[in-house]
Amino acid sequence: MNRPICIIGTGYVGMACMIGLAELGWTVHGYDISTDRIERLRHGQPPYREQGLQEALRHHVAHGRMHFFDSVAEAVRDTEIAIVAVGTPSHEDGSADVRALECVLAELSTIRFASWPTIVVRSTVPPGTCDRLAPLVERWGDLVYAPEFLREGSAVHDFLKPDRIIVGSRRPLIAVPYVRLFEALQKPVVFTSLCNAELVKGCSNAFLAMKITYANEVANLCDALGTHYDDVLRGMGYDPRIGSDFLRPGIGFGGPCFEKDVKSMRHTAIQLETSRELFSATLRVNERQPMRVIEALCAEIGSIEGAAIGVWGLAFKAGTDDIRHSLAVRIIEELAERGAVMTVYDPAVYVAPLPPGSRLVRSAVEATDADALVVLTDWPEFYGIDPFSFAHMLRRRVVIDGCNVLDARRIASAGLTYRGIGRPGTPSAAQLSYASAL
Numbered sequence: 001m002n003r004p005i006c007i008i009g010t011g012y013v014g015m016a017c018m019i020g021l022a023e024l025g026w027t028v029h030g031y032d033i034s035t036d037r038i039e040r041l042r043h044g045q046p047p048y049r050e051q052g053l054q055e056a057l058r059h060h061v062a063h064g065r066m067h068f069f070d071s072v073a074e075a076v077r078d079t080e081i082a083i084v085a086v087g088t089p090s091h092e093d094g095s096a097d098v099r100a101l102e103c104v105l106a107e108l109s110t111i112r113f114a115s116w117p118t119i120v121v122r123s124t125v126p127p128g129t130c131d132r133l134a135p136l137v138e139r140w141g142d143l144v145y146a147p148e149f150l151r152e153g154s155a156v157h158d159f160l161k162p163d164r165i166i167v168g169s170r171r172p173l174i175a176v177p178y179v180r181l182f183e184a185l186q187k188p189v190v191f192t193s194l195c196n197a198e199l200v201k202g203c204s205n206a207f208l209a210m211k212i213t214y215a216n217e218v219a220n221l222c223d224a225l226g227t228h229y230d231d232v233l234r235g236m237g238y239d240p241r242i243g244s245d246f247l248r249p250g251i252g253f254g255g256p257c258f259e260k261d262v263k264s265m266r267h268t269a270i271q272l273e274t275s276r277e278l279f280s281a282t283l284r285v286n287e288r289q290p291m292r293v294i295e296a297l298c299a300e301i302g303s304i305e306g307a308a309i310g311v312w313g314l315a316f317k318a319g320t321d322d323i324r325h326s327l328a329v330r331i332i333e334e335l336a337e338r339g340a341v342m343t344v345y346d347p348a349v350y351v352a353p354l355p356p357g358s359r360l361v362r363s364a365v366e367a368t369d370a371d372a373l374v375v376l377t378d379w380p381e382f383y384g385i386d387p388f389s390f391a392h393m394l395r396r397r398v399v400i401d402g403c404n405v406l407d408a409r410r411i412a413s414a415g416l417t418y419r420g421i422g423r424p425g426t427p428s429a430a431q432l433s434y435a436s437a438l
């Protein structure tokens with residue numbers, strides 16, 4: 001019989017890994033430092049919202065394929081493979097904080113495994129980290145680095161449908177037990193060094209962040225030229241060397257990964273005294289991009305001081321309730337600083353710390369009882385809301401669409417002025433009829 005696989009850390013990465021492996025038929029043991037979380041998981045309650053997650057968790061717990069432990073020693077008992085997926089947040093200077101990972105490895109070194117174990121690091125770490133940590137492990141086990149490429153909102157799906165499997169180790173043979181877990185997926189495997197595997201992860205995320213940033217620069221250029229980005233980026237995306245994925249402009253990239261990973265790559269380059277212009281420029285442009293929404297709002301309504309602003313969207317992207325590093329939160333804070341009060345609606349976020357005076361409401365239309373509306377998360381359902389259902393509520397008749405999810409024409413036909421990112425202002429129907437009367 002196959003031995004169980006242990007997963008240490010039950011955040012997005014760890015949970016997706018547990019469920020994905022259980023779906024592939026493996027028995028999995030989960031451990032987390034939070035005993036509360038373990039208790040909830042035992043009762044089939046996932047630590048975050050994701051479509052299908054709760055059902056999958058309950059199914060695998062009920063069928064005895066998934067077990068949760070509040071002690072590492074018990075969780076790894078009888079296992080030969082332990083996958084470590086603990087958080088590696090950013091320090092102030094952009095370097096990654098790998099202390100949680102070091103603590104787990106130190107704890108594992110005190111445990112007597114049934115046989116020589118393979119320890120797989122899955123947390124994102126800067127290049128060179130695993131080579132530095134390898135001596136800690138090599139006295140009692142093998143160390144492998146296997147990065148993940150999961151998106152929040154589709155993490156289990158991404159786990160089960162990877163484009164490639166990257167494994168780093170000091171010798172290829174060491175990585176074989178880990179790669180065997182994915183035999184059923186029949187995906188290309190890249191065997192490489194620990195450092196190269198770390199670089200694949202960091203450089204991939206930095207590239208995607210840079211690609212989004214590029215799309216934002218193109219959109220900003222379109223704004224300045226008074227033209228629409230849609231055809232420009234669509235036209236570019238058909239070139240397979242460019243591709244249309246991640247070429248969607250907006251308020252910038254948010255979330256717990258991209259900014260942290262680009263900062264970590266830049267920090268590594270600084271440490272090594274090598275060039276980091278693209279990392280720095282990506283971060284700089286992304287810092288500025290949310291201000292585009294505020295500038296567009298100022299251009300339409302004048303002073304922000306004392307304005308009531310309706311906000312659609314708080315999560316860092318559609319399909320998640322995660323507001324960590326959400327640029328929507330940053331924009332709301334900036335608007336509050338300038339004296340505005342916000343009424344916020346997000347289909348998935350029910351609790352959030354908002355600036356004094358601002359509040360969360362339970363319906364999109366309720367949030368439009370305001371001077372102007374800004375859209376800060378790309379929820380597709382916003383597209384489906386009939387502008388005539390709220391046009392009369394918007395006192396200054398202005399909609400700033402930071403995510404380009406609304407239909408500019410329909411908004412204008414309801415008598416509202418529409419501005420997107422890279423989609424210059426659309427005159428409202430009222431303005432149009434005034435113009436035609438002239």
Ligand code: UDX
Binds near residue numbers: 149208254
């Ligand atoms: C990302 C990576 O995609 C994943 O491979 C990695 O493992 C973790 O980080 P995630 O942060 O979940 O995943 O979200 P993703 O869908 O990649 O979006 C990140 C941010 O970029 C969001 O704020 C999103 O709105 C923004 N984005 C994405 C754009 O602004 N434009 C795009 O074209 C795509």
